[in-house]
Amino acid sequence: MKLLIKNAKFFENDLLVKKDILIENKIIKKISQMIEVNEKDLLVYEANNKFITPGLIDVHVHTREPGYEYKEDLKSVTRSALVGGVTTFCAMANLNPVPDNVEDYLKIKKMIKEKSFLNIFQMCAATKKLNSDELVDFESLSKAGAKYFSNDGFGIQKKEVMKKILKQIKKTNSIISIHLETESIKKDGYIDDCSLAKKYNLNTFSQDSEVEQLKRDIELLKDINCNYHVGHLTTKKSIDLIREHKKSLNITCEVTPNHLILQSEMFNKNSGLFRINPPIRKEEDRLALIKGLQDGTIDCIATDHAPHHWDEKNVEFDKANFGMIGLDFSFSILYTELVKKNLLSLSELIKKMHSNPNKIFNLKQNIIAEKENANLVVWDLEEEFEINENFIKSKSKNTPFLNKKLFGKNKLTIFEGEIKWKDD
Numbered sequence: 001m002k003l004l005i006k007n008a009k010f011f012e013n014d015l016l017v018k019k020d021i022l023i024e025n026k027i028i029k030k031i032s033q034m035i036e037v038n039e040k041d042l043l044v045y046e047a048n049n050k051f052i053t054p055g056l057i058d059v060h061v062h063t064r065e066p067g068y069e070y071k072e073d074l075k076s077v078t079r080s081a082l083v084g085g086v087t088t089f090c091a092m093a094n095l096n097p098v099p100d101n102v103e104d105y106l107k108i109k110k111m112i113k114e115k116s117f118l119n120i121f122q123m124c125a126a127t128k129k130l131n132s133d134e135l136v137d138f139e140s141l142s143k144a145g146a147k148y149f150s151n152d153g154f155g156i157q158k159k160e161v162m163k164k165i166l167k168q169i170k171k172t173n174s175i176i177s178i179h180l181e182t183e184s185i186k187k188d189g190y191i192d193d194c195s196l197a198k199k200y201n202l203n204t205f206s207q208d209s210e211v212e213q214l215k216r217d218i219e220l221l222k223d224i225n226c227n228y229h230v231g232h233l234t235t236k237k238s239i240d241l242i243r244e245h246k247k248s249l250n251i252t253c254e255v256t257p258n259h260l261i262l263q264s265e266m267f268n269k270n271s272g273l274f275r276i277n278p279p280i281r282k283e284e285d286r287l288a289l290i291k292g293l294q295d296g297t298i299d300c301i302a303t304d305h306a307p308h309h310w311d312e313k314n315v316e317f318d319k320a321n322f323g324m325i326g327l328d329f330s331f332s333i334l335y336t337e338l339v340k341k342n343l344l345s346l347s348e349l350i351k352k353m354h355s356n357p358n359k360i361f362n363l364k365q366n367i368i369a370e371k372e373n374a375n376l377v378v379w380d381l382e383e384e385f386e387i388n389e390n391f392i393k394s395k396s397k398n399t400p401f402l403n404k405k406l407f408g409k410n411k412l413t414i415f416e417g418e419i420k421w422k423d424d
């Protein structure tokens, strides 16, 4: 298929330009001020006043297949990504079976190829079953193509185990995405200390659960400076620590839209929808996360899209599973809450949702340039819409943002030159 997008507004080397984009045989054939083509099979899309981004990249997604298809599966997560303008993502390893060996890793990779068509990079566990102290075979997994490792959902408790993991990450030149959680501090806590927790006597746990492991790892990184990426950071103290060590150590980090928009005093009812791990923190933490984004301490934004069944979330706080979805509307909610409120520029938002994750995870995906794969998203930044159950394409609807009105509607997602999602 040949597709000509006329008058597309996008960032080219940080400059906002308005150009035509010709797509042919999956790739961007030409970008120019004015492209005229007179061919019968050409589809022309007039993008006037609409804004184009590369297909967004989300480095923290829970696909739930194999093992938990009642929450989400590869087909539904693909639809969810497409409506959210995401064409490349990294899938977390808390699946059943856990990709902690070559056979299961390859099995899941094959499944991804058969059931979805986006760029999905499957992460492998760093230790067997995710929560043991027995390391996976990093070398054989790397030889089989694995580049990303994560025990997301479980912190690595022992310093000695973490040291061995970091050495393997360095040796195989792979990347680890870290979930910072100290079990001896967290115990059975599930919420930050806040007025809702007091009112309903909910078990809290302190920020030190995150901060203490980060301190430990920073000491280890001084000896073993490998590719160390922190997933879903939440506290001011962690941001300050990373800011202090970022120049000398190879630490990168991400934050979720949920932690950027919500703070624990906003909890207006005893609802499991607010329960995530790590938890939503205080206003001063939220403001520190925004500052971290602005000054470059925080490199990227990833959703931690964590689908659950209705019954697992629409219960009281203490009975719910941890997690929120976010893949369907991450760009729109951040455009509305950060860009429109002048907290982050549009080009910075795109850096956090495309260029930086692309660079850090060495993905080489979705670049708007000639000869590159045509993975693009057309947004109407002026159009207002509501996040409701109909809009969400994920199997799960577990978000406290239901019925929220947003700006920045995805009109078209193009993957490898084909229109894969269109807002009609």
Ligand SMILES: [Zn+2]
Residues within 6 Å of the ligand: 060, 062, 092, 152, 153, 304, 306
């Ligand atoms: Zn996660």
